[in-house]
Amino acid sequence: MSSKNEENLIEENNYYACLNISKEATLEDITSAYRRLSRLYHPDKHTDNEQKRKADLLFNKIKKAYEVLSDPHRRAIYDTVGIKGLKTDGWEIVQRTKTPQEIRDEYERLASEENQRRLQARTNAKGNITVNINATDIFTTYDSEYDDYVNSSFFPNIETSGMSISQSIEAPLTSRDTLTLNGNLVTQNGTGSGSFIVSCKRLLMTNGWIEGELAAGNGPIATVKLFRTITKTIFGNFATQFKLTSSGIRIGFITSVGMPLDVHTQGFLTWNIGLISAMTTTIVRNTDKSHSGFVVSLGISSSFISMNHTWKINKEDLKLRIYCKVGTVNSVMECSAEKKVSEQSSLSAAVSIGVPSGVILKIKIIRAHQTYLFPIHLCEEPRLIPSVYATVTPFIVWFAIKKLIVEPFMKEQKEKQIEKQKIINKKKMEENKQEAKAAVDLMRAAYERIQREEEGRNGLIILKALYGKDADTVAKSTTNTFIQLSDVIDVTVPLQCLVKDSQLILHNMSKSQLSGFYDPCVGEDKLLFIQYLYHSHLFETTINDKENLRIPKQSHRINIT
Structure with missing residues (x-):
């Protein structure tokens, strides 16, 4: 379900829908459209007091819609910010001297200023936790003449070989200046290290930014970075690093042009x-359906060639990725799958087979701005059996968890949310x-008149129309129980x-x-089923709630044999 504020679950009045216009x-x-509806709802057309009272309420509703949409200035405000804009007294954008486009531009300016005010109070916290697990004892048996060092337990020895934790906080100082604090702790095989980084970035109008960074940990490091657009199509990154070591200050330069x-x-x-001395060429291709990358790096200490390709299956919120690297120091082949399990959470599994790293299963959980990574080292050499287990096991575990835990939980949460929203x-x-x-009730007389007119010209006659959840299923039921639903x-x-x-003709907005009409199932998907006659032939169609519709249409015709 889309995230909405509970108090705004029921849509505010849509003036276009009230008049059934685009x-x-x-x-x-x-x-x-206003005159057509006025003939139905004008109070003067009704003599009964109760009918007059109902007509007065409905007439005021369509009159309000007409007053707003027929006024270019008020319509511009409504189109930009909705009804709340019309209710705001003294707002700058309601000045009568402004054109509709100026009104929209004024609102954009005010919205930008509001975003800047919110920016001052916002901190963008991000965190990463990595836990390295050594599970090589599952697939590798060590033979040793020293029995004391041989694991005689029935269960394999699985241990945590390392861990790293990093946390960063981004604090905007002004609309152009941002301060970032980043801390990192790492432990590996009983030894640990850490670092603390402070950086400040300043936007340089529209053509780039400059950033200064200080790092303390494995020797103090000062870095100055500059990003700038060189021409309309070429941009560059330039960075200078100063690292204090026991032998003095070392200087490094990084230049990147894209x-x-x-x-x-x-x-x-x-x-x-x-x-670090190296020359690297990178090509990146990104589309709605895929992402690809190709890298060639030539360096003094190491050189490599790598390729990666990601398939984006948007309907399933799924990404499949393959990665290959061949280098002078190490070579790796990796396959991964990432699935979005909720609005804020994703789960991924990757199998990495390499030399000299061996076989590693990587489980990653992303929750909002927090990332949890669990690399599980299965084998120190590329072997078939650990690779098969690493590939098959995550899928089996995921489908089991999905069917037994995730889907029942999500279904229960959705039902609870819908019930809560209905109560509210x-x-x-x-x-x-x-x-x-x-x-x-007020339409009855007009309904009978329009139906007689359409029958007289052998025109369009609505036989049955149902709106709501599973409206098409209910319409085709052999019983007439839908009235009780x-x-x-x-x-x-x-x-x-x-x-x-x-x-x-119905337009692309909620039919409720x-x-x-009204919304009979707030928070749930709705359908509109229509069965109608045209030139004495039977037609049927079902559309989604916000779908356009124009009938009669030949494709809706039902061929009766």
């Missing part, structure tokens, strides 16, 4: 000299329901009243805002 409607369209090769591809050339919005839901019933409502009368010249 957001691109002209003043003529707005006036025509440029787009095509719409989706960028190339980088990086030159390191001093602390119960009063508003009941008001909308009563308003819809009143509208349908709380999540499906009959909207035959309102839709027939929207028929004009043997046509019905149409006159005579």
